[in-house]
Amino acid sequence: MADQTHDAPLLEARNLTRRFGALVAVDDVSFIVEKGQVFGIAGPNGSGKSTLFNIITGVPFRPSSGQVFLSGQPIERLRPHQISRAGILRTFQKDAEFATLSARENAYASAVFCGQSDSRSAHAAAEQALDDVSFDKGRRDRAAWALSVFERKQLMIASAIAGRPKVLLLDEPAAGLTRPEIADLARLVRTVHERGITVVLIEHVLPLLLDVSQHLMILNQGAIIASGKPQEVVRNPLVMEAYLGKREAVL
Ligand SMILES: Nc1ncnc2c1ncn2[C@@H]1O[C@H](COP(=O)(O)OP(=O)(O)OP(=O)(O)O)[C@@H](O)[C@H]1O
Ligand SMILES: [Mg+2]
Secondary structure (H helix, E strand, C coil): CHHHHCCCCCEEEEEEEEEECCEEEEEEEEEEECCCCEEEEECCCCCCHHHHHHHHHCCCCCCCEEEEEECCEECCCCCHHHHHHHCEEECCCCCCCCCCCEHHHHHHHHHHHCCCCCHHHHHHHHHHHHHHCCCCHHHCCCEHHHCCHHHHHHHHHHHHHHCCCCEEEEECCCCCCCHHHHHHHHHHHHHHHHCCCEEEEECCCHHHHHHHCCEEEEEECCEEEEEECHHHHCCCHHHHHHHHCCCCCCC
16 A cells, blocks of 8 residues: 555545535546645635535535545545544634634644644644744633634634644635735745645635745636646636636736
8 A cells, every 4th residue: 555655646636526406616626736835726706615625624525526635545535533634634714713712722622633632742732833823922821702813813723733734725814814914924824834734725815825835726617727837827818817807917
């Protein structure tokens, strides 16, 4: 088995499709994420980006058809907690932390959920993750609901990395941030990446994607319309037309 998976990419989606009745939210999507990449995903509202994360992680549903491989191993039939523990963690577009738990407790809960049964090592992982995202040490005992928007983003990422993922899926982390905060978020994504975590980043903020991604994939109506080097992809006429509905440069 080890021989077969030796050269496998870290994450591979093969012909992933998700239907909701007559709607094909994700339509025969295949892509490869290599270890160490920041892999960007963009596309208009409703193009299937979040559904793609949903079916990769099994939260809250599986693909209608197609396969997902982590280091060559099929995972699409695993249960959500098994997928997390295998090394794929995600953040959500909307706040998903436990509002009444502190930042520390949230990161700790994530470490435990991801399989760190020894409480001392789970606490250490939580603290390290909060350090990694430069979370203010004086505010770690605050309830999540009392944090600023940017602190909640830091916490969301810290909670994910406390679970020690191989691949971190970020769903529109820049939503609701100011321009200076987006620059801080870019630094945060780079820090996570430098810690050896491969990142798949869904974003509407194209300058952020261009800043941090090595590869960019564009979805439209559930299907891939362009995929490749970010600077080339945003100049693709299909992307200009479908993404903004007009034949102008996206940037
Ligand atoms: N559970 C569901 N049941 C029915 N339809 C759904 C469900 N989840 C998503 N859809 C539909 O699938 C399509 C893709 O939705 P999705 O949330 O993946 O888009 P998105 O690209 O993430 O959009 P946005 O940029 O607004 O976040 C939409 O038409 C949406 O209404
Ligand atoms: Mg979405």
